[in-house]
Amino acid sequence: xxxxxxxxxxxxxxxxxxxxxxISAADKKALLDLHRAGIKxxxxxxxxxxxxxxxxxxxxxxxxxxxxxxxxxxxxxxTEIIYSRPIKKELLxxxxxxxxxxxxxxxxxxSTCFYVEQEHTLAQIHSDLLNFETTEVYxxxxxxxxxxxxxxxVIPAEDENxxxxxxxxxxxxxxxxxxxxxxxxxxxxxxxNIIMDDVSKGRALEALCAYLRLELKEVAAIGDGANDxxxxxxxxxxxxxxxxxxxxxxxxxxxxPDLTHDGFAQAVHKxxx
Numbered sequence: 001x002x003x004x005x006x007x008x009x010x011x012x013x014x015x016x017x018x019x020x021x022x023i024s025a026a027d028k029k030a031l032l033d034l035h036r037a038g039i040k041x042x043x044x045x046x047x048x049x050x051x052x053x054x055x056x057x058x059x060x061x062x063x064x065x066x067x068x069x070x071x072x073x074x075x076x077x078x079t080e081i082i083y084s085r086p087i088k089k090e091l092l093x094x095x096x097x098x099x100x101x102x103x104x105x106x107x108x109x110x111s112t113c114f115y116v117e118q119e120h121t122l123a124q125i126h127s128d129l130l131n132f133e134t135t136e137v138y139x140x141x142x143x144x145x146x147x148x149x150x151x152x153x154v155i156p157a158e159d160e161n162x163x164x165x166x167x168x169x170x171x172x173x174x175x176x177x178x179x180x181x182x183x184x185x186x187x188x189x190x191x192x193n194i195i196m197d198d199v200s201k202g203r204a205l206e207a208l209c210a211y212l213r214l215e216l217k218e219v220a221a222i223g224d225g226a227n228d229x230x231x232x233x234x235x236x237x238x239x240x241x242x243x244x245x246x247x248x249x250x251x252x253x254x255x256x257p258d259l260t261h262d263g264f265a266q267a268v269h270k271x272x273x
Contacts (some may be wrong), residue, residue: 003039005237005272007214009066009205011223012045012055015241016264019184021135028119030265035060037273042066042208044221044231046181046193048109049078064211068109068150069179069227070204073211078112083207083234085199087146091174095194096139102163108139110146112160115139122154122189123256125126129183151194153178160190166272167192178272179227202230222256222267223248239267 010016017023023031024246034041041059045052052067064082067075073083087095093109099106105122112234116123116134127134128180142148155163160180171194179193209216221228221235224244232251234237240252241263249255254271256263256264 003037003272005039005217005220006089006218007040007042007209007212008034008268008272009042009044009208009219009221009231009235010264011225011228011231012043012047012052013183013223014224014243014259016043016153017055018164018259021054022069023055024047024262024265026262027266028058030268031058031080032060034268038220040212044070044204044223044228046179046227048132049076050073050112050114051132053131058149062207063158066204066208068202069133069193069195069203070230071198071199072111073204073208074111081111082211084149086149087151087176087194087195087196089143090237091149091176092139092148094174095176096143102166104163105219106139107134108142108148109151109152109189110142111149113146115142116200120154122156125186125189127153128185144193149195153192153194155192157188157190159184163192196244200230201223201228202234205231205234220272222264224259228237237271237273 042065049067062076071085074081104183105120114132114134115137117139171178175197178195181191212255217236219235220237221231223238223242224241229251239249240249240253240254256267
């Protein structure tokens with residue numbers, strides 16, 4: 001008997017992996033069970049593609065995934081890009097000037113590279129978290145030569161309230177979104193991802209489904225963060241983790257237990273298999 005859902009799209013951090021990037025044995029088995037049932041799995045994350053190498057290696061088969069909060073859809077090794085929404089070149093200069101004016105650590109990401117203008121402790125922390133080596137360049141040159149998918153500011157946690165209103169105002173006037181995140185293993189820093197304001201996981205899912213020739217009603221999605229709202233709102237079946245914020249739970253059809261109770265595996269076996 002064919003399964004109702006042909007694709008599961010899953011967030012990574014807090015949904016499939018813990019703070020150390022580990023997938024539980026139960027969740028690994030669920031991924032394998034999906035593969036054996038012929039149901040595709042696509043990851044959907046704010047991370048760059050090369051920052052997901054360890055997780056991608058745990059996938060039972062290759063496929064297409066959503067990176068940079070929806071700004072890039074490609075296969076595991078970035079050799080086939082099916083959707084991309086880079087930052088407009090005229091805005092990159094303004095972002096670089098803003099970072100320089102306020103002494104902020106700025107990083108730029110293409111589909112395959114992690115660029116920094118000079119070595120900095122905060123950038124090295126982020127590089128270590130992603131297990132993604134940096135490339136030192138002049139931003140003025142690389143911004144003209146390479147599509148930049150995402151920028152990122154690495155800011156000490158104690159400076160969050162100092163910069164948050166200013167960055168929101170700057171982005172709002174330029175069709176940019178500054179999205180604040182935190183890695184639980186490094187609560188002393190904040191990672192502020194910069195993308196175009198028309199980028200979303202939901203739009204990326206639409207592009208992915210068009211490429212795979214799937215209807216949205218044939219897709220299930222699972223996540224735990226506010227940036228998963230558009231993803232769950234677009235998919236045919238929406239599942240939120242128990243620890244998700246209220247606004248994500250409001251967009252979900254079902255709530256599954258949290259990561260520590262193998263909520264991903266429970267959702268797979270209850271709703272997809």
